[in-house]
Structure formats: C-alpha cells, structure tokens
Amino acid sequence: xxxxxxxxxxxxxxxxxxxxxxxxxxxxxxxxxxxxxxxxxxxxxxxxxxxxxxxxxxxxxxxxxxxxxxxxxxxxxxxxxxxxxxxxxxxxxxxxxxxxxxxxxxxxxxxxxxxxxxxxxxxxxxxxxxxxxxxxxxxxxxxxxxxxxxxxxxxxxxxxxxxxxxxxxxxxxxxxxxxxxxxxxxxxxxxxxxxxxxxxxxxxxxxxxxxxxxxxxxxxxxxxxxxxxxxxxxxxxxxxxxxxxxxxxxxxxxxxxxxxxxxxxxxxxxxxxxxxxxxxxxxxxxxxxxxxxxxxxxxxxxxxxxxxxxxxxxxxxxxxxxxxxxxxxxxxxxxxxxxxxxxxxxxxxxxxxxxxxxxxxxxxxxxxxxxxxxxxxxxxxxxxxxxxxxxxxxxxxxxxxxxxxxxxxxxxxxxxxxxxxxxxxxxxxxxxxxxxxxxxxxxxxxxxxxxxxxxxxxxxxxxxxxxxxxxxxxxxxxxxxxxxxxxx
Amino acid sequence: xxxxxxxxxxxxxxxxxxxxxxxxxxxxxxxxxxxxxxxxxxxxxxxxxxxxxxxxxxxxxxxxxxxxxxxxxxxxxxxxxxxxxxxxxxxxxxxxxxxxxxxxxxxxxxxxxxxxxxxxxxxxxxxxxxxxxxxxxxxxxxxxxxxxxxxxxxxxxxxxxxxxxxxxxxxxxxxxxxxxxxxxxxxxxxxxxxxxxxxxxxxxxxxxxxxxxxxxxxxxxxxxxxxxxxxxxxxxxxxxxxxxxxxxxxxxxxxxxxxxxxxxxxxxxxxxxxxxxxxxxxxxxxxxxxxxxxxxxxxxxxxxxxxxxxxxxxxxxxxxxxxxxxxxxxxxxxxxxxxxxxxxxxxxxxxxxxxxxxxxxxxxxxxxxxxxxxxxxxxxxxxxxxxxxxxxxxxxxxxxxxxxxxxxxxxxxxxxxxxxxxxxxxxxxxxxxxxxxxxxxxxxx
Numbered sequence: 025x026x027x028x029x030x031x032x033x034x035x036x037x038x039x040x041x042x043x044x045x046x047x048x049x050x051x052x053x054x055x056x057x058x059x060x061x062x063x064x065x066x067x068x069x070x071x072x073x074x075x076x077x078x079x080x081x082x083x084x085x086x087x088x089x090x091x092x093x094x095x096x097x098x099x100x101x102x103x104x105x106x107x108x109x110x111x112x113x114x115x116x117x118x119x120x121x122x123x124x125x126x127x128x129x130x131x132x133x134x135x136x137x138x139x140x141x142x143x144x145x146x147x148x149x150x151x152x153x154x155x156x157x158x159x160x161x162x163x164x165x166x167x168x169x170x171x172x173x174x175x176x177x178x179x180x181x182x183x184x185x186x187x188x189x190x191x192x193x194x195x196x197x198x199x200x201x202x203x204x205x206x207x208x209x210x211x212x213x214x215x216x217x218x219x220x221x222x223x224x225x226x227x228x229x230x231x232x233x234x235x236x237x238x239x240x241x242x243x244x245x246x247x248x249x250x251x252x253x254x255x256x257x258x259x260x261x262x263x264x265x266x267x268x269x270x271x272x273x274x275x276x277x278x279x280x281x282x283x284x285x286x287x288x289x290x291x292x293x294x295x296x297x298x299x300x301x302x303x304x305x306x307x308x309x310x311x312x313x314x315x316x317x318x319x320x321x322x323x324x325x326x327x328x329x330x331x332x333x334x335x336x337x338x339x340x341x342x343x344x345x346x347x348x349x350x351x352x353x354x355x356x357x358x359x360x361x362x363x364x365x366x367x368x369x370x371x372x373x374x375x376x377x378x379x380x381x382x383x384x385x386x387x388x389x390x391x392x393x394x395x396x397x398x399x400x401x402x403x404x405x406x407x408x409x410x411x412x413x414x415x416x417x418x419x420x421x422x423x424x425x426x427x428x429x430x431x432x433x434x435x436x437x438x439x440x441x442x443x444x445x446x447x448x449x450x451x452x453x454x455x456x457x458x459x460x461x462x463x464x465x466x467x468x469x470x471x472x473x474x475x476x477x478x479x480x481x482x483x484x485x486x487x488x489x490x491x492x493x494x495x496x497x498x499x500x501x502x503x504x505x506x507x508x509x510x511x512x
Numbered sequence: 513x514x515x516x517x518x519x520x521x522x523x524x525x526x527x528x529x530x531x532x533x534x535x536x537x538x539x540x541x542x543x544x545x546x547x548x549x550x551x552x553x554x555x556x557x558x559x560x561x562x563x564x565x566x567x568x569x570x571x572x573x574x575x576x577x578x579x580x581x582x583x584x585x586x587x588x589x590x591x592x593x594x595x596x597x598x599x600x601x602x603x604x605x606x607x608x609x610x611x612x613x614x615x616x617x618x619x620x621x622x623x624x625x626x627x628x629x630x631x632x633x634x635x636x637x638x639x640x641x642x643x644x645x646x647x648x649x650x651x652x653x654x655x656x657x658x659x660x661x662x663x664x665x666x667x668x669x670x671x672x673x674x675x676x677x678x679x680x681x682x683x684x685x686x687x688x689x690x691x692x693x694x695x696x697x698x699x700x701x702x703x704x705x706x707x708x709x710x711x712x713x714x715x716x717x718x719x720x721x722x723x724x725x726x727x728x729x730x731x732x733x734x735x736x737x738x739x740x741x742x743x744x745x746x747x748x749x750x751x752x753x754x755x756x757x758x759x760x761x762x763x764x765x766x767x768x769x770x771x772x773x774x775x776x777x778x779x780x781x782x783x784x785x786x787x788x789x790x791x792x793x794x795x796x797x798x799x800x801x802x803x804x805x806x807x808x809x810x811x812x813x814x815x816x817x818x819x820x821x822x823x824x825x826x827x828x829x830x831x832x833x834x835x836x837x838x839x840x841x842x843x844x845x846x847x848x849x850x851x852x853x854x855x856x857x858x859x860x861x862x863x864x865x866x867x868x869x870x871x872x873x874x875x876x877x878x879x880x881x882x883x884x885x886x887x888x889x890x891x892x893x894x895x896x897x898x899x900x901x902x903x904x905x906x907x908x909x910x911x912x913x914x915x916x917x918x919x920x921x922x923x924x925x926x927x928x929x930x931x932x933x934x935x936x937x938x939x940x941x942x943x944x945x946x947x948x949x950x951x952x953x954x955x956x957x
Binding site (some may be wrong): 032035036037038039040041063064065067068069071072073074075076078079080081082083084085086087089090091092093110111114115116117136137139140141142163164167168171172208227324326356423474475476479480494495496497500502503506 | 519520521537538540541542543544545546548561565605606608609611672673676677678679680681682724726727728730731732734736738770810866867870873875878881884894896897898903904906909910911912919921922924925926928929930940950952953954955
C-alpha cells in the first residue's frame with residue numbers, strides 16, 4: 025500500500041482511531057511531513073500535501089486503439105453542400121432532406137462525419153430513409169454501425185450485393201438489415217431476391233414474411249407468379265392479403281382469371297333499347313377455392329357498412345382486370361360506373377373498382393370514379409387521386425377550379441386535395457394558377473394555408489424570373505434551388 | 513459592410529426554455545413570415561425585422577448589437593418570445609431570405625429612436641467624471657470583510673477537523689442540510705468562492721469511487737485553508753490565486769489597465785455552469801496562436817437573464833487582453849477585439865502527447881497548487897470506449913478518461929478511429945471535451 029492509499033484509509037477511519045504509519049515515497053516528502061506534525065490536524069495537512077503530489081504525478085492509462093474506419097472513396101461535401109444540413113436534419117427541414125441525399129448519392133458525395141450520428145438516428149427512427157442513407161453514409165457510416173447496434177441496419181443498406189458472403193450474411197443478419205438487402209436485391213437483381221426470400225420463408229414470422237413480400241412489388245414480374253400463388257396457402261391472413269394484392273397486379277395471373285370467371289357468373293349486362301344495366305346475381309356462399317383466393321367466408325366488416333355478400337362482391341371486383349371488364353361488358357369506364365350506380369350493389373362494386381383502379385393505375389377508371397358524387401358514396405378519393413400521374417392530378421384540379429369563379433370556393437376546393445393527397449412537384453402553369461388564388465386572397469386580407477403548399481411544391485424556377493410573388497414563397501423556392509445549385 | 517453571421521446553434525442559445533425552441537422551430541422557415549428584412553441602423557448595428565401571422569400580425573425585431581435586443585408586439589411575457597427566436601433562427605438558416613433596405617416601418621422607427629435615446633444616456637453617464645473613491649471607507653470595508661472571511665474560514669476549518677476526526681466513512685452519512693449549513697455560512701462570511709469546493713466534496717462522497725475522490729477533495733480544501741491562514745508568506749501572485757478562490761474579486765478595470773499587446777486568439781469551446789445565488793456563468797476558453805497557451809474568459813448572468821451566445825469553436829479574432837494576477841495565469845479580460853473570422857485551414861496546434869500534457873499540468877501545479885482545471889489541447893488522439901468508459905488515446909497508446917455533456921457519437925463519427933484534435937478541461941479525473949476537429953470539420957460539445 026503506497027502513502028496515498030494509506031492516507032486514504034486513515035481518512036476513512038478518522039483520527040479517533042489509531043492510524044497506520046505512512047511510508048513516504050521520498051525523503052523530501054518525509055521532511056515536509058515532519059514540519060506538518062505541529063499542525064492542529066496533521067492528517068488534514070498530510071492530505072493537503074499529498075493531494076497536490078498525487079495529481080502532479082498522474083500517469084495515463086495504457087490502451088490499444090481499435091481498428092479505424094477505412095478511408096472513404098467518395099468525395100467530401102463542399103461548404104455550400106454542408107451549409108443547409110443542420111436545417112435539413114431538423115424536423116422542419118426533413119421534407120427537403122431526400123433531395124439532398126439523392127443529389128449526394130448521384131455525385132458520390134459522403135455525408136459530413138460529425139452529422140452522421142443524427143442522420144443514422146433518423147434512419148433508426150424511420151425506415152423510409154434507410155436506403156438513401158446507405159448511399160451517402162460511406163465507410164465512416166459502416167464503421168459507426170459496428171460501434172452502435174442500433175445502427176446495424178446500415179450494413180444491409182451498404183453491403184455489396186455481389187459479395188460472396190452475401191448468402192451467409194442474409195441468413196445471419198437482423199430483420200432490419202435483411203429488409204434492406206431484400207429491397208436492394210429487388211431493385212437490382214429481382215430474380216435473386218426471390219430465391220433469397222424462398223430460402224428463409226419457412227423460418228420467418230408472419231410479420232416479417234408480410235414485410236418482405238410487400239417488397240416484391242418492386243420489379244414485380246410473371247416470374248414471381250408461382251411463388252405468390254403458393255403464398256395463397258399461407259396460414260397467415262396478413263401474408264395472404266399481400267399475396268392477393270400482388271397477384272392481381274400481374275396481368276393474366278391465375279387468381280385474376282379465376283376472379284374474372286367468378287364475376288362473369290354473378291354480374292351480367294342487360295341490354296335495353298338505349299341503356300345498358302347491370303344485373304347482380306348475388307354470391308350465396310364462399311367456396312374453398314374462393315376462400316383460398318382471399319374472400320372471407322365469415323365477413324362481418326361492420327365498419328364500412330357492407331354486408332357479407334356485398335363484401336364478397338367487392339373483393340371479387342377488386343381482383344379483376346379493368347381492361348377485361350371493359351371488354352367483357354363492352355362498355356367504357358365512365359358508362360360502367362354510371363350503370364353500377366343504378367344497381368343496389370353500387371357501393372360494393374365501386375369500392376372494389378376503386379381498389380382495382382389504384383392497383384392497376386388505370387387513368388380512365390380513376391377519373392370516372394373520382395367523378396362519383398362524394399355525398400352518395402364514400403370512395404377513397406385521395407387514394408384514387410394519388411394514383412393519377414402528376415399531369416393528370418393537375419388537369420383534374422384545374423377542371424374542378426373551372427367550375428367556379430368565386431375566390432373562396434376556388435381556395436376551398438383546392439386546399440383539401442393539397443392537404444390530404446401526396447405532394448408532387450407542380451408544373452409552372454399549375455403553380456401560377458394557385459399563386460393567383462393566393463395573391464387574390466392576400467389582397468382581400470383573407471388567411472390561407474396555400475402559401476405552405478406553394479412554397480413546398482410550387483415550380484421553384486419561377487423564383488429566377490422577375491416576379492411580384494410574396495417574398496416568403498420566393499425565399500422558399502430560392503432555398504430549394506440552392507440545394508440543387510450546391511451540387512451543380 | 514459584411515452582414516452578421518449567426519449559426520442556428522448560436523440562435524438557439526437565446527431561448528429562454530425548451531418549449532420556446534420547439535415553438536420557434538416551427539416558425540423559423542422563411543415561408544412562415546409575411547416579410548423579412550435586414551436593416552443597417554445609423555449606429556452601425558444591423559436590425560432584423562419581420563411580420564408573422566399569429567392570432568394577429570405580429571411585428572418582431574432584433575437589434576444585433578453587442579447584446580441582442582429582441583422586441584415583438586405579441587403578448588408573450590417571455591423574452592425573446594417564440595417569434596423573436598424564430599426570426600433569429602430563420603436568419604441563421606436562410607439569411608438570403610432577408611431583404612436589405614433602408615426603409616423601415618413606423619413601429620421600428622419608434623423602437624430604434626428609443627434605443628438611440630437609451631444609448632445616448634448610457635454614453636453620457638460613462639462620459640461623466642468618475643465618482644471619487646473614499647479610500648478610507650474602502651479600506652475600512654476591506655478590513656471588515658477580511659474579518660468576516662477569516663471567521664467563516666475558521667468555522668470551515670473546525671468543520672473539516674470534525675470530519676477528519678470522525679472519518680470519511682461517517683462523513684458519507686452527513687445530511688444534505690449539514691452541507692447546506694456550511695455553504696450558507698461561507699456565503700454569509702463573504703467567502704462564497706469556496707462553496708463550489710464544498711459541493712465538489714459533497715459530490716465526491718456520492719461518487720462510485722468516493723473513497724479516493726473524497727480524500728482528494730478534502731486535501732484540496734485543507735490546502736486552501738492552510739494557504740489563506742499563512743497568506744502573507746506566499747508569493748503575491750499565489751496570494752492572488754488563493755484570494756480569488758476564496759471569493760475576492762479583482763476589478764476588471766485593474767486587469768484591463770495592464771492589457772498587453774494584441775494577440776490572435778482561437779476559440780476553443782465553452783461550458784456553462786451554475787454558481788450560488790441564481791448566478792450562471794460560462795467558461796469560454798481561448799488559445800493564443802502566438803504564445804500557444806490557453807486563456808479563460810468568464811461570462812456571468814443572474815436570474816433569467818440569458819448569457820450572451822457562446823463563440824463558435826475554431827473561429828479566430830485579434831484582441832488586446834489583460835491577464836488576472838496568478839502564479840499560473842489563465843483568466844483574461846478582453847480590452848478590445850476584432851470581429852470573429854474563420855481560418856482557411858485549421859492549425860496543427862496542441863500538446864503532442866498525453867504524457868506531455870500531464871507534464872505541463874505538473875508544471876502548472878508546481879506554480880499554482882490550487883489549480884482546479886487544466887486546459888488540454890490534444891492533437892492526434894482517438895476517442896474509444898473501454899469497459900463502458902470512454903477514453904482518448906494518443907499515438908503512444910496513453911489514455912485519459914473523457915466525458916462529454918451530451919452525446920458522444922458526433923465525436924466518434926468525426927474520428928472514425930483516426931486521430932483528431934480535441935480541447936477539454938482536465939480536472940484530475942476526467943477530460944471534459946468541449947470541442948474537436950479534424951481537417952475542416954469542427955464540433956462543439
């Protein structure tokens with residue numbers, strides 16, 4: 025025990041108790057100690073002396089450094105590219121983050137090191153960022169992911185898909201990492217992805233099977249058909265639902281053909297002199313074959329107000345090809361919808377048609393269904409709208425606006441669509457129309473949220489022209505432009 | 513004239529509380545504001561102003577003077593309110609959104625006129641002849657305080673004697689109120705400087721390694737008390753150190769009167785702490801690029817008054833400074849300084865190894881054994897975790913335990929296992945890292 029340790033023991037016990045003699049480390053200290061014996065509390069004086077001695081003689085611990093991160097082959101971000109990153113990582117700026125990440129990935133730029141933890145934390149919280157993060161995290165990100173298990177998903181976003189060890193990694197990695205590998209394989213090597221999925225299919229939980237199966241939507245081809253058809257026999261309802269959803273997106277899939285056959289048996293077209301009408305011969309029960317194809321024999325979904333037979337009809341309609349439907353009944357989309365509205369089964373058929381239209385992104389059907397009076401039937405209008413192309417969305421909204429010249433009505437017509445639907449980059453013409461409405465509202469000193477959508481989605485190139493637009497919107501456009509210019 | 517540069521982190525330092533930050537972040541994007549302007553006032557200060565729609569249209573402005581002066585027409589009692597904070601954040605994030613112009617609205621003209629009148633009044637007061645100091649009365653006050661301090665220190669000595677008699681094993685069971693009583697007596701006895709040492713002793717007793725730490729802390733306290741008792745036998749500079757520790761202040765004018773030639777200073781980082789009586793203070797560290805030594809600027813605020821924003825690490829400025837008397841001078845007062853600027857490339861400065869840094873500390877302690885904190889600028893060190901504790905390791909594999917107020921991951925990401933430069937406060941147990949850099953990337957911690 026050295027002098028300091030002995031003093032510590034003496035201090036712990038207190039001077040009331042007998043203390044052990046101290047062996048001083050040097051003659052000088054011993055000499056000073058002798059001078060301290062006259063002190064009213066010698067132990068305190070000894071502690072005072074040794075506290076400085078101890079600190080002045082401090083030694084460092086010896087440790088071996090670990091393996092460092094490999095050097096990045098990507099380029100460092102320039103100051104202009106780095107500048108907006110603190111804002112882009114904040115909750116408010118995240119809507120523009122994707123733009124930065126995509127541009128950086130295109131230009132082979134890595135994310136600044138010091139901000140990487142914030143970016144990885146964002147990816148940990150929200151899966152939607154993970155692939156984009158993987159493209160910019162660089163070797164520093166790979167190294168960090170080995171230091172923090174929460175970030176281990178990054179390995180899946182970065183691993184070389186041609187790596188010999190990929191197969192081993194696929195079998196041993198975490199679910200989060202496996203999801204990312206599968207998504208990347210689907211994008212680049214869809215056939216190999218299917219093989220990988222089949223390898224682990226029997227071992228995974230229903231939730232994981234569902235998540236991975238959903239990703240088959242990426243580059244879905246007839247090559248996936250047989251596997252999906254097998255999935256109809258899956259014991260899990262959620263997996264089966266995804267399999268049905270994917271199969272009906274495959275043109276001429278067996279499921280689609282079975283459903284078309286079933287529909288042709290129960291829905292017929294009655295031709296009058298002028299008009300055509302639909303006759304529905306209701307399905308009385310669900311056969312084992314139909315149950316396998318996703319129909320629920322015990323359907324009792326009260327939420328949307330449909331009875332079981334209506335639900336069966338809806339589910340059958342949702343699975344047929346809309347091209348086949350037009351051909352089979354010899355009437356175009358609009359006429360079919362009109363004919364349907366006259367039947368007692370309008371809600372069931374139209375809801376099924378809406379699902380089919382969204383799955384098959386058939387513009388004529390989407391628009392025909394959007395025309396249905398929303399007061400009569402509650403169709404998923406925003407889902408239908410989202411399935412339209414950007415140009416079609418704008419044409420539809422401009423059409424709505426053309427029906428009224430009253431400023432407040434025009435603003436009220438527009439706002440729900442902008443608020444509820446997924447945002448899209450607006451064309452110049454559409455931006456000018458919305459801007460006109462917003463500026464008129466401003467002149468009348470009426471409040472509006474249109475500026476928010478103008479700033480976020482409006483055509484930013486308008487900021488480069490001479491204009492009289494509100495400054496805050498122009499500033500937001502300039503900010504969006506500056507993001508692009510930083511990578512120009 | 514260059515427009516002011518403010519970082520989002522600096523802007524957030526003005527927030528009175530966390531809820532203001534949350535609210536201000538929502539209002540900070542430029543599109544939330546109806547108008548945003550930057551105006552150069554006649555006194556050379558820039559003014560940010562803008563209108564934002566809330567329950568009504570609110571006019572918000574910030575005079576970017578030596579101290580930022582926030583003003584807003586909203587009914588909030590907080591200053592700055594969320595609008596003021598959002599305006600500053602908006603400028604920090606997107607200064608290009610602010611239109612520069614001479615025309616200002618009437619409400620702002622009135623505010624600026626009020627500000628000008630207040631500035632003129634202050635200048636008038638400053639220009640007035642200084643009050644004649646009654647030296648006899650001052651000497652009498654000093655003698656009276658000396659007496660009070662000695663009495664308080666005698667009581668503290670008595671308490672330490674009791675502690676050591678009973679032993680630290682018993683001291684561990686002392687009640688919170690026992691420590692509060694000792695601290696209050698020190699405040700009453702005008703020796704408030706020792707309160708933090710008592711707090712350190714109290715914390716040491718609660719530490720995992722309490723036996724070693726409490727013994728060390730007790731020794732440090734006794735060293736100060738013994739030194740104060742024999743103050744006249746010490747070197748005058750060491751006397752100044754001891755008196756400063758006990759709580760005697762040196763007037764800033766006295767320090768500035770001895771201001772030396774201009775040097776270039778690099779900002780190293782800062783740490784905010786709480787003192788007694790609702791006092792908050794910041795230790796702002798600088799590094800002289802001329803003499804390669806650390807210097808400390810203390811900034812204080814009382815109550816709800818916010819501290820001025822901390823300076824951004826690794827920026828530089830030239831300044832004429834005065835050093836407070838000390839056997840190992842650390843603290844400075846700034847007489848005059850140039851605006852902050854960035855270096856083209858960060859310099860390769862600092863201690864080459866941890867061993868060398870510890871040798872420097874030993875030298876510092878030899879000169880001033882009361883030194884509580886030793887500033888360390890270490891180049892080429894790697895942060896790394898070992899058995900649940902984080903360390904910095906140098907090229908010779910020597911390691912010191914590190915501590916970071918907040919998240920350690922940015923430091924680790926900056927390094928990636930490669931050597932970086934770090935600056936921190938070494939207190940004998942742990943290196944509290946305040947900033948780090950590698951090439952052009954800098955982090956403040």
